Amino acid sequence: MRTIWNKLMRMLAPSIQKLLLEIPISQISTIEEIRMRKGQPLMLYAVDRSYFVTEDGWLTNVGGKCKVVQEADILTTFDLLTGASVYAKQDQIKQGFLTIEGGHRVGIAGTTVLKQGEITHIKEISGLNIRVARQVMGVADKVMVHIKQEERILNTLILSPPGYGKTTLLRDIARQLGDGSRGIKVGIVDERSEIAACVNGIPSFQVGVQTDVLDRCPKCEGLKMMVRTLSPNVVITDEIGGADDLQALREVLSSGVSVITTAHAGSLAELKRRPMMQAILKEHIFDCFIVLHKDRNGYQILMDGVE
Structure with a gap:
């Protein structure tokens, strides 16, 4: 540090x-x-x-x-x-x-x-x-069992207010998936250069040996490019909620690729009140919701949006 x-x-x-x-x-x-x-x-x-x-x-x-x-x-x-x-x-x-x-x-x-x-x-x-960005190795240890079920990677949405560590968690999820021995190819669309923090095209953080990064690429275009050209098993990106995000997510899922991403919200109920997110949630895109808390428990897991 x-x-x-x-x-x-x-x-x-x-x-x-x-x-x-x-x-x-x-x-x-x-x-x-x-x-x-x-x-x-x-x-x-x-x-x-x-x-x-x-x-x-x-x-x-x-x-x-x-x-x-x-x-x-x-x-x-x-x-x-x-x-x-x-x-x-x-x-x-x-x-x-x-x-x-x-x-x-x-x-x-x-x-x-x-x-x-x-x-x-x-x-x-x-x-x-x-x-201040920092890499916390192992911060995703306890949630990996919920994200990976047998051979399947669940479509996962991580929720919290700003500053609760969504990006830090997302980074370690990418690392653990990309360093796995089962040949999981990870694609990161890093619109704001925060997840991998590339310098001259090389990630500043460890995000996995089987991970490809599209750095500073607009999210929607990047998701489509990643699926079309780099054949990932899972794509990871930060902060969805824009007007064009739903169509990009549809294209990723129709290709058989899993999605792990984040959104600003203190709870699933709060997320549901946002018009942009209502359309995404209505299509039941996500199987797993991880809600981060700043307490000793740290997080809450909701499967299919149910406690």
């Missing part, structure tokens, strides 16, 4: 980097988000609490002599995150995020610029939220 943290620090403004490099490894391992808001204290968010960062690099729950994020800190960090080439990253920026080396995702706050009703870019950047 220290190596991952140190590499991430190189992408932050020196004044921020200096403070965060002082944090003990025991605390680093719990950090999920680094929050920079212009004119506000630098903050870190862990699994179950938040911290201010003092000017000496200490973490505290009390606002006092804390590091206040300056405009220069945000501009310098943004320059480092984009590799000084905002234009090259514009497709991501206009969606409000950046995915950087290591699979870390950076949310962007600022003023949106619209042209004919569509966002073209974000200016006057006022805040950055860096979500």
